[in-house]
Amino acid sequence: MSVRHFVGDTAVANTPDHDRGLAYGDGLFETMRAHEGDVHWWPAHWRRLERGARALAFDLPDQACVRREVASLLDDANGVLKLVVTRGPGGRGYAPPASPTPHWILSLHDAPVVAPAGGLTLRWCDTRLALQPALAGLKHCNRLEQVLARAEWRDPETHEGLMRSTEGDVVSATSANLFVLYDDRWTTPRVDRCGIAGVCREWAMGALGAREARLAVTEVEAADAVFLCNAARGILPVARLGARSWRPHPQVAQLRRRLAAEHPAFATEVA
Amino acid sequence: MSVRHFVGDTAVANTPDHDRGLAYGDGLFETMRAHEGDVHWWPAHWRRLERGARALAFDLPDQACVRREVASLLDDANGVLKLVVTRGPGGRGYAPPASPTPHWILSLHDAPVVAPAGGLTLRWCDTRLALQPALAGLKHCNRLEQVLARAEWRDPETHEGLMRSTEGDVVSATSANLFVLYDDRWTTPRVDRCGIAGVCREWAMGALGAREARLAVTEVEAADAVFLCNAARGILPVARLGARSWRPHPQVAQLRRRLAAEHPAFATEVA
Numbered sequence A, B: 001m002s003v004r005h006f007v008g009d010t011a012v013a014n015t016p017d018h019d020r021g022l023a024y025g026d027g028l029f030e031t032m033r034a035h036e037g038d039v040h041w042w043p044a045h046w047r048r049l050e051r052g053a054r055a056l057a058f059d060l061p062d063q064a065c066v067r068r069e070v071a072s073l074l075d076d077a078n079g080v081l082k083l084v085v086t087r088g089p090g091g092r093g094y095a096p097p098a099s100p101t102p103h104w105i106l107s108l109h110d111a112p113v114v115a116p117a118g119g120l121t122l123r124w125c126d127t128r129l130a131l132q133p134a135l136a137g138l139k140h141c142n143r144l145e146q147v148l149a150r151a152e153w154r155d156p157e158t159h160e161g162l163m164r165s166t167e168g169d170v171v172s173a174t175s176a177n178l179f180v181l182y183d184d185r186w187t188t189p190r191v192d193r194c195g196i197a198g199v200c201r202e203w204a205m206g207a208l209g210a211r212e213a214r215l216a217v218t219e220v221e222a223a224d225a226v227f228l229c230n231a232a233r234g235i236l237p238v239a240r241l242g243a244r245s246w247r248p249h250p251q252v253a254q255l256r257r258r259l260a261a262e263h264p265a266f267a268t269e270v271a
Helices: A020-024 A042-056 A063-074 A144-150 A199-208 A217-221 A250-262 A264-269 B020-024 B042-056 B063-074 B144-150 B199-208 B217-221 B250-262 B264-269
Strands: A002-007 A010-012 A027-034 A079-086 A103-109 A120-124 A160-164 A170-173 A177-182 A185-189 A211-213 A225-230 A234-241 B002-007 B010-012 B027-034 B079-086 B103-109 B120-124 B160-164 B170-173 B177-182 B185-189 B211-213 B225-230 B234-241
Touching (some): A020 A079, A020 B020, A020 B079, A020 B144, A042 A079, A079 B020, A144 B020, A170 A177, A170 A185, A170 A217, A177 A199, A177 A217, A185 A199, A199 A225, A199 A234, A199 A250, A234 A250, B020 B079, B027 B042, B042 B079, B042 B199, B063 B079, B144 B160, B170 B177, B170 B185, B170 B217, B177 B199, B177 B217, B185 B199, B199 B225, B225 B250, B234 B264, B250 B264
Parallel strands (some): A120 A160, A120 A234, A185 A211, B185 B211
Antiparallel strands (some): A002 A010, A002 A103, A027 A079, A160 A170, A177 A225, A225 A234, B002 B010, B002 B103, B027 B079, B160 B170, B225 B234
16 A cells, blocks of 8 residues: 655655644545546545635645646556644644644555445444534544444455434445435435434435435335445445345346446446 | 653663554553642552552552652652653554553653633633543543543633543543532532543542542533632632622632641632
C-alpha cells in the first residue's frame, strides 16, 4: 500500500505530532474507486468533503494540488483511493487552532473483492447509531460506532451488518448505504440525524428516483428487494438478512448494468 | 513539548501509517497532572483506560512498561501528561485487526494556567452531546462534539461552556465535569448516556458524598454553588453563567483545600 502525507501543500514523511485527527478524530475522509488512474466520482467526493469542512469549520487543501498528487499516486492504477483530511497539528485541548493547516493523507489500496454472485448475507448489529444532527451525513473520522458494529462478527459468510439508530429506525450497513424496494418504490433511510450521505447513494437515488424516509425493521424485512451500495464497491444485491432471503431482482440487476455503463470501474463486475 | 511514540513495547519515531486512531478515532486518552515526576492519580487513570479498552475490545500496552516511560519522560517535571492509546495500525475498513498491537503516545505539556481567583465565567454551548450508552463515560478519541462546542467562542473572558445532551439535560463542560449544590446536596450529572466519567469527578463525588442525577438547565441556574473539575486543573469554582452569578462558596473553598492536601500538584494553587 502506498501512502503519502502532506501538510498544506507540502509533502511530509509522516503524521505530524499532535495531529487533531489522531487526538479527536477531527477530520474527514473519502474512499473512492480508481480506474485506470481516474476517479470518476471525484466531483461528488470533493463536494462532500467541502460540506464536511464547512461543518467542522476548517479549510481544505487546494483541490488542484490534491488532484495532482492523486494522479501521481495512481499512475494509471485500479483500486481504492483513500483521502483523509484532518484539521492538522494543534495544541492540547479541544479549542481548534485559529489558523489550522490541514494534514492530508492519500493511500492506494487493492480493489475490493467482487461481491458474491448470489448476493450478500447480512445480519442485524446490536451497536446503535447515536442521533447527532450536527454531524449527520458527513464522512468524518469519529467512527467508533461503526468499529464496534463491525467487530460484532468475524464469520466470513456474513458480509455486512445493518445498523439502527438509538431510536430503532434502520439507517445503513456499517460501511454502505441501504436501499429497499417497498410499496413499489425504492426507499433509502434519511441521514439527517445519523449515518453517512454516500456518494453512490446519491447516484442511486437519482437513477431510481428513490425517496428518503425513516425505515422500520419490519419494513426492511418485508421489502421486495434490498441492496447496499458504496463508492468503492458499487451496487451490492442482498440475498439474506437473518432468516429472510431474497431472490435476485431484475431492478437491481438493471441498476448494476446502468452503473457499469456510467462508471467504468464497475464494468468488469457485471456479466 | 516532548512526544514519544510506541507500538507495543517498541519505541517508534512517529505515528505508524494506517493508524486506527487517526482513521476512526479508534483509541483512548488520559490527561494527567504530573507533579515532581509523579502522577498522583495514576491508578484511577489506568482503571479508566482499562474500562475503555474492554469496551473497545483491544489490549492496552503493558502497564509497567508505560510507567517506566512516563518516569523517563517526566524526569521530575511538573505539568500535564497526556497518554493516547490507539488500536494501532490496521488495514482499510472498520473491521478491527484480529491481533492489534496498540500505538501509544506520551506527551508532556505545560501546567494549565491557574483559574481566576473570582471563579470561571461559563456559557451555554449550542452543540449537543448525542446519547450513546455504548461509549458513555469513556475517554475515547471520538471528540468532534467537544471540538464543535469549544469552537463556539473565542472570547478569552469566557472560560468554559456547558453542554447539554440532545434530550436537553445538562451533562458537563467541554473539558470538565460539573457539580452543583442544589437542595442542600451536591449533584453531578450522570454519564451513562453521554459525557466522560472524570477522574477528578470520581474523587469529588467521594469527598462530597455527591449523588448522580439528570440535571435540568433550570436546576443548574438555581444552584447555590457550582464548580467544574478535571484531573489537569482540579476544582474550578464558577462565578458566572450567562446572566447568573455566584459568590465564592465556603464548601467549594473547603473542597479545594482538601484536594490540595491530598494531591500535591494542587497545593500551590490554594492560598
